[in-house]
Amino acid sequence: GAGVSQTPSNKVTEKGKYVELRCDPISGHTALYWYRQSLGQGPEFLIYFQGTGAADDSGLPNDRFFAVRPEGSVSTLKIQRTERGDSAVYLCASSLDSTRTYEQYFGPGTRLTVT
Amino acid sequence: AQKITQTQPGMFVQEKEAVTLDCTYDTSDQSYGLFWYKQPSSGEMIFLIYQGSYDEQNATEGRYSLNFQKARKSANLVISASQLGDSAMYFCAMRSFNNNDMRFGAGTRLTVKP
Numbered sequence: 001g002a003g004v005s006q007t008p009s010n011k012v013t014e015k016g017k018y019v020e021l022r023c024d025p026i027s028g029h030t031a032l033y034w035y036r037q038s039l040g041q042g043p044e045f046l047i048y049f050q051g052t053g054a055a056d057d058s059g060l061p062n063d064r065f066f067a068v069r070p071e072g073s074v075s076t077l078k079i080q081r082t083e084r085g086d087s088a089v090y091l092c093a094s095s096l097d098s099t100r101t102y103e104q105y106f107g108p109g110t111r112l113t114v115t
Numbered sequence: 116a117q118k119i120t121q122t123q124p125g126m127f128v129q130e131k132e133a134v135t136l137d138c139t140y141d142t143s144d145q146s147y148g149l150f151w152y153k154q155p156s157s158g159e160m161i162f163l164i165y166q167g168s169y170d171e172q173n174a175t176e177g178r179y180s181l182n183f184q185k186a187r188k189s190a191n192l193v194i195s196a197s198q199l200g201d202s203a204m205y206f207c208a209m210r211s212f213n214n215n216d217m218r219f220g221a222g223t224r225l226t227v228k229p
Contacts, residue, residue, distance in 0.1 A: 033217070042119075042206050042219030043160070059216055091160065103150060104217065106160035
């Protein structure tokens with residue numbers, strides 16, 4: 001079946017601009033996660049959704065970052081007033097639900113470059 | 116706070132030999148899960164193996180096994196019979212059952228030599 005998809009695969013934007021990154025989870029997966037991976041590092045947790053609500057947004061670095069999942073499926077990560085330090089690969093993952101034993105399936109990521 | 120440490124930035128192994136990738140973690144939680152992921156140069160994160168903190172037996176999945184030593188807070192990944200396609204970054208991760216964020220280590224780059 002189809003895996004997690006993310007669009008766009010690459011995004012180049014100028015400092016100060018607004019960007020939206022989209023994630024389509026695996027059908028039927030209720031839990032959705034966003035991570036940021038900087039070069040040479042492991043993924044860093046940003047936010048987690050269970051259904052439509054953000055159950056844990058403690059990883060969002062500041063109020064320029066926001067994410068929504070209005071219908072409990074597709075999610076959009078929104079970054080306002082982008083800064084060069086936001087450049088990274090943004091990974092989305094989904095799992096069957098939020099219980100402990102279910103592994104997360106990752107998408108291919110969106111590489112964001114802020115110039 | 117949870118912390119995952121992978122002390123080997125890079126490892127080399129000869130094809131067909133076994134290799135152990137180290138992972139230690141720090142948590143005050145009693146209930147948690149440990150995961151290993153593989154990230155090839157293409158960038159996707161591939162789930163390999165899971166170990167629950169209350170599981171008494173070490174997890175195994177094909178050529179992957181997890182050497183879980185709870186008292187030492189270590190969860191090393193053992194890959195047996197290495198293949199050229201195993202060359203990739205490997206990340207150890209932990210998720211506490213009290214929350215849902217997954218913490219990852221910095222990764223180990225494994226290179227399998229023919």
